[in-house]
């Protein structure tokens with residue numbers, strides 16, 4: 001796979017394609033980042049962007065993980081001490097998941113976001129950005145709630161992070177796109193360069209195939225799940241034998257979350273996938289690419305129950321080291 005294909009595989013969008021193509025011409029040593037509000041337990045949402053970071057490392061890029069403690073504080077996620085503690089646990093789980101410790105720069109937001117220069121730049125952005133504009137940028141991250149002052153400072157800081165961490169590429173889920181668009185508008189106001197952004201897709205809700213998978217509502221899979229819990233969740237997932245399910249009776253769009261998890265979580269991390277089946281049901285199937293598995297599900301060659309069983313096995317393998325790490329951390333407490 002060439003660098004451009006590796007950098008953009010499974011990306012929902014890149015802004016702009018031209019800028020990312022230029023980056024892909026010489027990715028060696030270029031810097032990309034994802035920022036995460038610290039959370040004690042990683043779930044599939046975190047792992048989707050982590051997979052992208054692993055791709056970028058493979059393409060020769062340097063990877064920065066921002067443990068966004070100040071952002072979490074602005075978002076009312078706890079006391080500063082609590083947030084720092086969960087950030088440490090988060091870092092340990094990322095490493096267990098496969099982000100090489102010596103190839104990944106883990107940075108706390110508070111290491112640079114409280115510096116005078118940063119704070120003065122922040123105030124300058126506060127002057128040049130309308131409340132309305134900042135609020136719109138935040139809409140996807142703080143859905144619906146009555147905005148606090150902190151919620152409009154938040155995207156302005158995320159904008160500055162791109163400059164202060166000296167980045168060449170900002171990565172995030174599609175829910176970060178409005179903030180990244182704000183950053184593209186506002187960074188030049190301070191005389192800083194615009195940087196490209198890459199957004200990963202949002203996986204549909206596991207049980208309905210509608211909307212988005214979320215850790216706060218509905219079902220997600222996390223580093224905390226036991227093998228049995230994980231199997232149970234995957235086995236009760238929505239999995240019609242198609243990539244394009246019909247909308248439900250109310251016209252809500254539906255996706256096939258089982259296929260999405262294969263595409264975004266399993267295939268990027270394994271060379272080959274084996275579906276184990278008894279001889280009387282046709283014996284084992286092996287796949288090197290997502291497309292062929294999706295085709296077999298659609299043709300009926302691969303039964304949804306076998307797809308789910310296989311998905312659970314591979315997801316379990318992916319989260320097992322992080323689950324073990326969490327157990328160790330909790331035993332120390």
Ligand code: IYR
Nearest residue numbers: 034035036037068071158161
């Ligand atoms: N807004 C992110 C957290 C975050 C991301 C980046 I990229 C930053 O520079 C700072 C914070 C979230 O929703 O988790």
